[in-house]
Amino acid sequence: MRNRLPSALWTALLALILLAPMPAAWALKLDVTRFELKNGMKVVVIPDHRAPVVTHMVWYSIGSADEPIQGKSGLAHYFEHLMFKGTKKIKPGEFSKIIKRHGGVDNAFTTRDYTAYFQRIAKQHLPMVMEMEADRMQNLQLSEKDVDTERQVIMEERRMRTDNSPRALFAEQMQAALYVAHPYRRPVIGWMDDVRRLRLADAMEFYHRFYTPANATLVVAGDVEPQEVRKLAEKYYGVLINTAPKAAHVRTREPEPLAARRIVMRDARIRAPMVERIYLAPSYRTAKGARAHALEVFAQALGDGATSVLYRKLVVEENLATWAGAWYSGDLRDDGEFGIYASPAPGVTLEKLEKRMDEILGEVLNKGLPVAALERARNILTAQATYERDSQNGLARLFGQALASGYTVKDVLEWEERIEKVTPEDVRDAARAVLQLRRSVTGWLMREKPKHKDKIAASARQEGRKSEEVAK
Amino acid sequence: MRNRLPSALWTALLALILLAPMPAAWALKLDVTRFELKNGMKVVVIPDHRAPVVTHMVWYSIGSADEPIQGKSGLAHYFEHLMFKGTKKIKPGEFSKIIKRHGGVDNAFTTRDYTAYFQRIAKQHLPMVMEMEADRMQNLQLSEKDVDTERQVIMEERRMRTDNSPRALFAEQMQAALYVAHPYRRPVIGWMDDVRRLRLADAMEFYHRFYTPANATLVVAGDVEPQEVRKLAEKYYGVLINTAPKAAHVRTREPEPLAARRIVMRDARIRAPMVERIYLAPSYRTAKGARAHALEVFAQALGDGATSVLYRKLVVEENLATWAGAWYSGDLRDDGEFGIYASPAPGVTLEKLEKRMDEILGEVLNKGLPVAALERARNILTAQATYERDSQNGLARLFGQALASGYTVKDVLEWEERIEKVTPEDVRDAARAVLQLRRSVTGWLMREKPKHKDKIAASARQEGRKSEEVAK
Numbered sequence: 001m002r003n004r005l006p007s008a009l010w011t012a013l014l015a016l017i018l019l020a021p022m023p024a025a026w027a028l029k030l031d032v033t034r035f036e037l038k039n040g041m042k043v044v045v046i047p048d049h050r051a052p053v054v055t056h057m058v059w060y061s062i063g064s065a066d067e068p069i070q071g072k073s074g075l076a077h078y079f080e081h082l083m084f085k086g087t088k089k090i091k092p093g094e095f096s097k098i099i100k101r102h103g104g105v106d107n108a109f110t111t112r113d114y115t116a117y118f119q120r121i122a123k124q125h126l127p128m129v130m131e132m133e134a135d136r137m138q139n140l141q142l143s144e145k146d147v148d149t150e151r152q153v154i155m156e157e158r159r160m161r162t163d164n165s166p167r168a169l170f171a172e173q174m175q176a177a178l179y180v181a182h183p184y185r186r187p188v189i190g191w192m193d194d195v196r197r198l199r200l201a202d203a204m205e206f207y208h209r210f211y212t213p214a215n216a217t218l219v220v221a222g223d224v225e226p227q228e229v230r231k232l233a234e235k236y237y238g239v240l241i242n243t244a245p246k247a248a249h250v251r252t253r254e255p256e257p258l259a260a261r262r263i264v265m266r267d268a269r270i271r272a273p274m275v276e277r278i279y280l281a282p283s284y285r286t287a288k289g290a291r292a293h294a295l296e297v298f299a300q301a302l303g304d305g306a307t308s309v310l311y312r313k314l315v316v317e318e319n320l321a322t323w324a325g326a327w328y329s330g331d332l333r334d335d336g337e338f339g340i341y342a343s344p345a346p347g348v349t350l351e352k353l354e355k356r357m358d359e360i361l362g363e364v365l366n367k368g369l370p371v372a373a374l375e376r377a378r379n380i381l382t383a384q385a386t387y388e389r390d391s392q393n394g395l396a397r398l399f400g401q402a403l404a405s406g407y408t409v410k411d412v413l414e415w416e417e418r419i420e421k422v423t424p425e426d427v428r429d430a431a432r433a434v435l436q437l438r439r440s441v442t443g444w445l446m447r448e449k450p451k452h453k454d455k456i457a458a459s460a461r462q463e464g465r466k467s468e469e470v471a472k
Numbered sequence: 473m474r475n476r477l478p479s480a481l482w483t484a485l486l487a488l489i490l491l492a493p494m495p496a497a498w499a500l501k502l503d504v505t506r507f508e509l510k511n512g513m514k515v516v517v518i519p520d521h522r523a524p525v526v527t528h529m530v531w532y533s534i535g536s537a538d539e540p541i542q543g544k545s546g547l548a549h550y551f552e553h554l555m556f557k558g559t560k561k562i563k564p565g566e567f568s569k570i571i572k573r574h575g576g577v578d579n580a581f582t583t584r585d586y587t588a589y590f591q592r593i594a595k596q597h598l599p600m601v602m603e604m605e606a607d608r609m610q611n612l613q614l615s616e617k618d619v620d621t622e623r624q625v626i627m628e629e630r631r632m633r634t635d636n637s638p639r640a641l642f643a644e645q646m647q648a649a650l651y652v653a654h655p656y657r658r659p660v661i662g663w664m665d666d667v668r669r670l671r672l673a674d675a676m677e678f679y680h681r682f683y684t685p686a687n688a689t690l691v692v693a694g695d696v697e698p699q700e701v702r703k704l705a706e707k708y709y710g711v712l713i714n715t716a717p718k719a720a721h722v723r724t725r726e727p728e729p730l731a732a733r734r735i736v737m738r739d740a741r742i743r744a745p746m747v748e749r750i751y752l753a754p755s756y757r758t759a760k761g762a763r764a765h766a767l768e769v770f771a772q773a774l775g776d777g778a779t780s781v782l783y784r785k786l787v788v789e790e791n792l793a794t795w796a797g798a799w800y801s802g803d804l805r806d807d808g809e810f811g812i813y814a815s816p817a818p819g820v821t822l823e824k825l826e827k828r829m830d831e832i833l834g835e836v837l838n839k840g841l842p843v844a845a846l847e848r849a850r851n852i853l854t855a856q857a858t859y860e861r862d863s864q865n866g867l868a869r870l871f872g873q874a875l876a877s878g879y880t881v882k883d884v885l886e887w888e889e890r891i892e893k894v895t896p897e898d899v900r901d902a903a904r905a906v907l908q909l910r911r912s913v914t915g916w917l918m919r920e921k922p923k924h925k926d927k928i929a930a931s932a933r934q935e936g937r938k939s940e941e942v943a944k
Contacts, residue, residue, distance in 0.1 A: 070722065177649060181545075181666075191724050191725075194653075250541075252666050258641060261735050263734075264734075266910070
C-alpha cells in the first residue's frame with residue numbers, strides 16, 4: 001500500500017519528523033479522480049501544479065505470477081523489455097530516445113503482480129506520450145531478431161543481478177522455499193533455463209492475451225486537470241479494443257503451511273553472514289479485519305530502523321548483531337510476507353543470534369510491544385505516507401500499484417486512518433497468527449569455507465556448530 | 473530401469489536367491505521385438521507362451537511434469553481418469569466393463585513422466601482391446617458433466633490418499649523442497665486448488681496436444697508373435713494421424729543446487745516419527761558413464777533390506793532405529809533422487825538418529841563399502857531383475873516405462889551387464905558426487921504435541937531438542 005524508502009534515509013527523516021511539530025500542510029489533501037474508459041481501462045488523475053511537468057504511467061495488472069506457461073518463467077519481465085522495440089510508427093529502440101529528446105525520462109519495471117511503464121516529461125508533451133504508449137499497447141512489432149537479442153540481454157541481466165550476487169541468490173532460494181505452490185515462489189527474472197527457452201511466439205501470445213485495456217491502469221499526476229486527462233485518455237486509450245478478456249489471475253493458492261522449512265546457503269563471496277526468517281502472511285487484500293494494518297505497525301515497531309525493538313536489543317544493547325530488522329510486504333495481490341533478519345557481530349554465531357532473535361520474538365508475542373513503541377510506529381508510518389504523498393512520483397506509484405494489484409482508491413485513502421486505529425490487541429493477535437514456525441522458512445547465509453567444499457556428509461545440526469567459525 | 477518390489481517380499485526372496493545356486497533357466501533369454509509405426513508410435517512385442525493371455529499396454533510419454541499450464545497441476549492424472557469416459561462407439565464408463573465381461577482386467581496409472589493404460593485378457597480378444605484403445609486415443613467424447621463429476625472424484629482421491637496421510641503429505645513437502653524449479657516438485661495428483669480449477673477446455677487441449685501416436689508406445693506381451701502384433705498394430709494404431717507434434721517435454725531444468733534444505737513437519741496422527749534425506753541425483757538418462765548404475769548398487773548395499781549396511785548398523789547392532797533404508801529412483805526422464813531414511817527406536821531422538829546416520833554415511837563415503845557388500849548388492853539386483861523378467865506384467869512394464877521415459881530397449885537389455893561391471897571405485901565416486909548436503913533436503917516427520925500447537929516462536933534448533941520427547 002505504500003512504497004518503502006531505504007532505512008538510512010528514514011533514519012534521517014525520522015529525526016525531522018519526530019522533533020518538529022508537524023505542519024498541517026504536510027498532510028496534503030489528496031485530490032484524486034478515478035474513472036474508467038469504456039474498454040475497462042482504469043484512469044487515475046492526481047493534479048499537482050507545483051511544476052509544469054507530468055508523470056504518465058501505464059500499469060498492467062500482469063506480473064510474473066501471472067505467467068501462463070510451465071517452463072517459461074521470466075516472460076512478464078522479458079516482455080517488458082520487448083515493449084521498447086518498435087511499432088509501425090516508432091522504430092525499434094526509438095521510444096526512449098524520443099522521450100529523452102523532449103527532455104523527459106522514461107523507464108519500466110516488472111514485479112510479481114504488475115508491469116509498469118512510466119515517463120516524466122514537460123506537460124505539453126503529454127498527448128505525444130499517450131499516443132506512443134497507446135500505440136505500443138496494441139501495435140508492437142517484434143522480429144525473431146529482437147527477441148533473440150533481448151534474450152541475451154536478459155540472461156546477462158540475470159547473471160549480473162542474481163547469479164553474481166549471493167544475497168540475490170539467497171533471496172531467490174528463500175522465496176522458492178517459502179511458497180510451496182504459489183507462483184510468487186518463482187523469481188521475476190525467471191530461471192535461467194526458462195529464459196533460454198523464451199521465443200517470439202511466447203512473447204506474442206503473452207502480448208495479445210494480457211496487454212489490453214481491461215488489464216491496464218493509466219495514472220497521470222502533475223500539472224493537469226482531470227477533464228483534460230479524460231479527453232486525452234478517451235482519444236488515445238479509449239479507442240483501443242480489448243484483444244482478450246480481462247486477466248483471470250490463474251495462480252495456485254498456497255496451501256495451508258504444514259512444515260517449517262530451513263535453508264543453509266554457503267558462498268565464498270559472503271562477508272556478512274545473516275539469518276533471515278520469512279513467514280507467509282496475509283496481504284492487505286487477503287487479510288481479515290485490521291490484520292494487515294496491524295502487521296504493518298508490528299513490522300515498523302519490531303524492526304524498521306534504529307529505534308525498533310529488534311535493532312535496539314540485538315545491535316545497540318546486546319552487541320550481538322551489526323544490523324537487524326523486520327519488514328512486511330503486504331501490498332501484494334495474494335498472501336504476502338513478514339520477514340525478520342539479523343547479521344551477526346564478530347564472534348557471534350548464527351545459531352546464537354537466531355536463538356536470541358527468537359527469544360525476543362517470544363517475549364514480544366507473549367507480552368506485546370510497549371504502547372509507546374506502537375504509538376511511535378503508527379506516527380512514523382503515517383508521517384512516512386505523508387512524505388511519500390508529497391512526491392508526484394510517489395503518489396502516482398502509490399495509486400498505480402494499488403489499482404494494478406487489485407486494490408481500490410478507497411483502500412489507499414483509508415490506509416492512514418486504519419493505521420491510526422490499530423490497537424495493541426490487533427498487533428498482538430496478528431503477530432501470533434502469523435509468526436508460527438510452520439508458516440516460515442528460516443535461512444542462514446554463510447561464508448563457504450574452502451576446506452568444506454568437498455565435504456560430502458554432515459548434518460545441518462553440524463552446520464549449526466560450524467557457524468561458530470564462519471561468523472567471525 | 474526396473475520395478476521395485478516391496479522390501480518384505482524381497483527379504484523372503486533373498487533367502488531363496490542367495491541360498492540356492494541359480495538355475496540357468498532363471499536368466500530368461502529376452503525375446504524382444506521393437507519397431508515403429510509410420511506415425512511414430514513405438515511398438516514392443518514380448519512373446520510369452522506360458523499361458524494363452526496377453527498384456528496390452530499403451531504408454532504415453534506424458535506425465536505430470538509435462539503439464540503445460542501454470543495453476544493447473546494434476547491435469548495429466550485427471551486426464552487419465554477421463555480416458556475412461558466414452559467415445560462414439562463406447563458409452564461412458566463402458567470400457568472397463570467390456571474388458572471385464574471378456575474375463576480381462578484393466579487399469580491405468582500416471583506418474584511424473586508418463587501415463588499408461590493396460591489390459592490383461594485372453595489372447596483372442598487382443599484385436600478388440602486394440603480397437604478400443606486406439607479409439608479412445610483420438611475419439612474421446614467428454615461432456616462438462618463428465619469433467620465435473622471426475623473433478624469431485626479426484627478431489628476425494630486427493631483427500632483420501634494425500635491429505636489424510638501424514639506420510640503422503642510429508643513426501644509431498646519433501647518433493648516441493650527438493651526441487652527448486654523442476655516440475656517434479658509438483659505432486660502428480662496436483663495441488664487441491666489447481667484440481668478445483670480444471671475444466672473441460674483444459675482437458676481437451678491436453679488431449680489433442682499429447683494423446684497422439686508420436687507420444688505413444690504400445691507394449692504387447694504374452695501369447696503372441698511379433699508379426700501378428702505388427703499386423704494388428706498397423707491396422708488399429710497405424711491408421712491414426714498425429715494431431716500434434718511429438719511432445720517437446722518443456723520442463724525447467726533444475727538449477728545446480730545452492731542450499732541445503734530442511735523441513736520439520738508435525739502431525740498429531742504420526743505414531744512412528746522418521747528422518748529422511750533426499751539428494752538430487754542423476755538418472756540413468758542424465759548420468760555420465762556408470763554413475764547411475766553405481767548409485768543403484770550403492771542404494772542396494774547401503775539400505776535395501778535387512779542385510780544392508782544402514783539397517784544392520786542402525787536397527788540390528790545399535791538399536792537406534794526400528795527401520796532404516798536407502799533408495800535410488802534413477803529411472804526418470806530428468807534428474808532423479810537418492811534417499812535415505814530411518815525411524816527412531818523408542819527413546820531415541822531424531823537428532824541423535826540423524827547424527828548417527830550421517831556418521832555412517834561419512835564412513836562409507838570415506839572408506840567405501842566392503843567389496844563383499846557390493847558383490848552381494850550386484851547379485852541381488854541382477855537376481856531381482858531376472859525375477860521381474862519372469863513375469864509377463866513385469867516385463868511389459870519394464871519396457872513400457874523405459875520407452876515412455878526416453879530410454880531405449882538397448883538401455884534395458886544392457887542394464888544387467890552394466891550393473892555387473894560396477895566397481896567399488898564407481899560406487900565411491902558416484903556416492904561422493906551425489907551425497908552432498910547442498911543437493912539435499914532433510915526432513916523430520918514428528919508427532920505434534922498438542923501443547924505446542926499454539927507455540928508461535930521457537931527455533932528449529934529448539935525443535936531438535938524437543939524431538940527427545942516426541943520420539944519416545
